[in-house]
Amino acid sequence: MNVLGGSETALLRTAISAAEVRQQVIADNIANVDTPGFKRSEVLFEELLAEQLGKRTESKLELRRTHARHIPAGRGAGVVRPRIVMDETTRMNNNDNNVDIDREMALLAKNQLRYNAMIQQLNHKISMLRIGIEGR
Amino acid sequence: MRLNDGFEASASALTAQRLRMDVIASNIANAETTRGRYVNGRWVPYARKMVVLEPVQKSFSNLLHSKLSGGKVRTAGVKVARIVEDSTPPRLVYNPTHPDADENGYVRLPNVDILKEMVDMLSATRSYEANVTALNASKAMFTKALEIGRQS
Numbered sequence: 654m655n656v657l658g659g660s661e662t663a664l665l666r667t668a669i670s671a672a673e674v675r676q677q678v679i680a681d682n683i684a685n686v687d688t689p690g691f692k693r694s695e696v697l698f699e700e701l702l703a704e705q706l707g708k709r710t711e712s713k714l715e716l717r718r719t720h721a722r723h724i725p726a727g728r729g730a731g732v733v734r735p736r737i738v739m740d741e742t743t744r745m746n747n748n749d750n751n752v753d754i755d756r757e758m759a760l761l762a763k764n765q766l767r768y769n770a771m772i773q774q775l776n777h778k779i780s781m782l783r784i785g786i787e788g789r
Numbered sequence: 790m791r792l793n794d795g796f797e798a799s800a801s802a803l804t805a806q807r808l809r810m811d812v813i814a815s816n817i818a819n820a821e822t823t824r825g826r827y828v829n830g831r832w833v834p835y836a837r838k839m840v841v842l843e844p845v846q847k848s849f850s851n852l853l854h855s856k857l858s859g860g861k862v863r864t865a866g867v868k869v870a871r872i873v874e875d876s877t878p879p880r881l882v883y884n885p886t887h888p889d890a891d892e893n894g895y896v897r898l899p900n901v902d903i904l905k906e907m908v909d910m911l912s913a914t915r916s917y918e919a920n921v922t923a924l925n926a927s928k929a930m931f932t933k934a935l936e937i938g939r940q941s
Contacts, residue, residue: 669934673795676927677865680795683923684802684867686916687809688842754919765926772933779938 656782665775671698671735672768678737679761682752689748693757698735705733794865799924801845801866806917808869809840813910820901823889832889835899837875842867875900 675696685691745751816837819825825835845866846852877900885894 673930676930677795677798680798680923680927681865683919684798684805685842685844686919687806687912688844688867691844754915758919758922761923761926765930768930769933772937775937776939780940783940 657779662775662778665771665778667733667735668698668702669768669771669775671696672764672771674735674737675764676761676768679757679764682757683754683761686750686752686754686757689750691750691752692739692741693752694737694739695760696735696737698733701736702733795927796924798866799920799927801868802920803917803924805840805842805867805869806913806920809842809913810910810917812838812840812872813906813913816901817903817906817910819899820903820906822899823887823896825899834879834897835901837877837899837901838872839875840872841870843870844868 675698678694678696682693740751743751745753819835822835824832826833845868848865879897879900881895882898883894884890884896887896890896
């Protein structure tokens with residue numbers, strides 16, 4: 654039996670790893686704030702997740718698929734993966750760089766808080782399970 | 790591990806900004822140096838130096854991973870590609886008593902503009918601080934991740 658194999662844990666895990674990727678991308682953007690011609694990247698995850706969840710509000714449960722080529726129906730949020738996109742359309746500086754340091758710092762703080770919140774949520778879930786297992 | 794890449798990116802930027810700071814310090818220190826190099830029996834003043842920053846390409850394993858997961862190839866941090874000299878002409882100052890003055894009494898002083906150097910220095914300091922903040926953020930996240938499943 655897989656105790657932590659629920660869909661909520663899977664979703665949290667994906668979200669946490671998305672926050673880690675985002676941290677890396679923001680660190681890279683900040684590192685290249687003075688590099689001529691550098692274009693900033695960002696991580697799309699929440700938007701993709703909302704899109705995925707919004708598409709299937711009518712059916713809450715995922716259908717079980719016995720064959721890889723069956724059409725998926727239901728939630729299936731586990732398949733959403735963070736995507737890194739590069740913003741090549743803007744310019745922030747005379748040297749073609751488009752890193753806005755203030756924005757990056759704000760995103761960094763936001764990402765950190767969100768990461769902490771998700772870890773706390775995961776910890777809460779684990780402690781609830783512990784209560785259930787130990788019965789106290 | 791992904792958080793480690795964040796560390797690497799920030800650390801490389803700290804190195805690059807520190808080197809930039811060293812170059813600026815050299816420029817300010819040599820703002821009045823008339824004997825930078827000896828070329829064809831004649832002293833040439835110090836020339837202002839500048840760093841050229843460029844993004845670091847990822848290592849092979851990272852490249853492979855990003856290709857396999859269908860992502861774009863991205864960079865990881867920054868490095869100083871080379872240090873170049875400013876080619877603007879030297880400042881000419883009339884001072885016939887100077888030992889390096891030419892036959893018309895003009896001294897060729899370095900093309901270092903102190904104001905420019907100070908502004909560059911501020912910029913390097915701020916960039917350095919921003920990268921320290923990013924590094925601390927990565928560190929805090931790493932520490933937080935170690936708390937998963939710990940009994941309080």
